[in-house]
Amino acid sequence: MRVIVVGGGIVGASAAFHLARRGVATTLVDAGHRGRATPAGAGVVFPWPLPWDPAPLRAFTLAAAAHYPDLMAELADDGHATGYQVVAGMSVSADPAVADREHALLDQLAARPGHAGPARARRLARGEPARRVPVLPDHLEGVGFDGMARLDGRLARGALVDAAEERGLRRIGGDAELLGDGTRVTGVRVGGEDLHADAVVVAAGAWTARLLAPFGVRVPVFPVRGQIAHVALPTTDTRDWPVVRFADHDRFMVAFPPNRVVLNATSEPEAGFDHRVTVAGLRQVLADAVETAPGLAEATVLETRVGFRPGSRDGLPLLGPVESLAGVVVATGLGHSGLTLGPCQGALAARLAVGEEAEVDLAAFRPDRPGTPAR
Structure with a gap:
């Protein structure tokens, strides 16, 4: 199976790592936009759900809290510095x-x-x-x-990408354009090269809406x-x-x-x-x-x-497939909680990309959910 991940922040890097770790032929396409959220994040990891959080967000936060220490320990055991410390x-x-x-x-x-x-x-x-x-x-x-916990977003993102490359990840720099026939995404075009895949994970942060707009898909991220x-x-x-x-x-x-x-x-x-x-x-x-x-x-x-x-728009993450567009998984919309929830969101996106179900109910996080138009 071949999967392309678009976006090299903490979410995309985590998705690429989890795909490469399971032996999936994975390509990470990163435009390197100025202003990516991951390196600009303060570094606060608050791994607990709050009583007033909606039930789906509480479940997601619990999954993230359980996932974090194991992932950071695995990267550290492989010799990668993450800047993570409890x-x-x-x-x-x-x-x-x-x-x-x-x-x-x-x-x-x-x-x-x-x-x-x-x-x-x-x-x-x-x-x-x-x-x-x-x-x-x-x-x-x-x-x-x-x-x-505190986390150096730059170090953690680099550790995930380096560890993924050790497991066979291909990394390409440049702006990506989604390829497809209007009903299905079949790959991306970057730097004049067409790359084909069985699934594409769009984890391009605030730029996600731009990538999906040519297919008539409006996602509420800004x-x-x-x-x-x-x-x-x-x-x-x-x-x-x-x-x-x-x-x-x-x-x-x-x-x-x-x-x-x-x-x-x-x-x-x-x-x-x-x-x-x-x-x-x-x-x-x-x-x-x-x-x-x-x-x-x-x-x-x-x-x-x-x-x-x-x-x-509604403060909930965007994570999952798009009903009107096969072959794509969207993973973004974490707002100020990117460093807390991002590694888990990337891991869940990787599962979805290979056809597996997520461990938590993602219905409320549908990227094309009604009632939340993009700005």
Whole structure:
């Protein structure tokens, strides 16, 4: 069997790896667009379903939580660096009532039978978050919990592709055009070469809609620009810092060794594919950082990145075949959860591409589902 994967982000790389690992003749076509979401992601992996998530998303998140550590361990055993590390997390707030609510929520996640959740949730007294992460203000309190992870999206994506190439993957750079007769996709054209396959996995992130439009297929995926900044604290070792969630603002901060801190990104659904760091966007990122973690005011700005998260109209992923177009599997629409759910989405897309059923019910994730027109 021959399968082509279009898109080389975390989802496409995972699909290519899982196909190549099972011996499927696999080709990965990657346009290398500026603004791919994977390398611009902050690196927060929050592997637990939340009580208010729709039931299908909870099941999907559970599958992702179970899949993650095994996949990362397999890549590490093969000698591939992923930048994946399970670390502690903290949810912090200036309001004791908010901290109590967060504690109750995390306890609820941990107690659910059969549900992935934090192993322990501990109430943190006023000042304790600042003792653990010294850039935080002293008046914060919150909840500490085990099991959260951080991931370097660039490294993880590279590890998946390299491991797939070791198993026979062919990789081609360039813009892909789907081939077919209007009712079935038969392959892709890239760089003047026609490549034929039994199935094509379209995992092109925010660019997915463009690929399918010539066949009259409208999928509800659109770009959500995120501008993000990386800073450094040259005299501070950040390798053991937990991931921090600011409950009052729904923001995250994640640290990487030796002294790098990644700030919360903007969310700009109306920016289209405008790949720019704007004054307003960077100002928001830096102002938010100093507001929530004043100790970052003297940090060195290392770099800024721009990524286009693939958003969906209803907030649910897009995963599965297209009813009116045989031979294609769509895998995208993860929004800000790409690094958390992407490896599992790629693995499930690989199963679908070879004619197997997914382990979870994907009916709600139909890429051509009604009522969710593309922007």
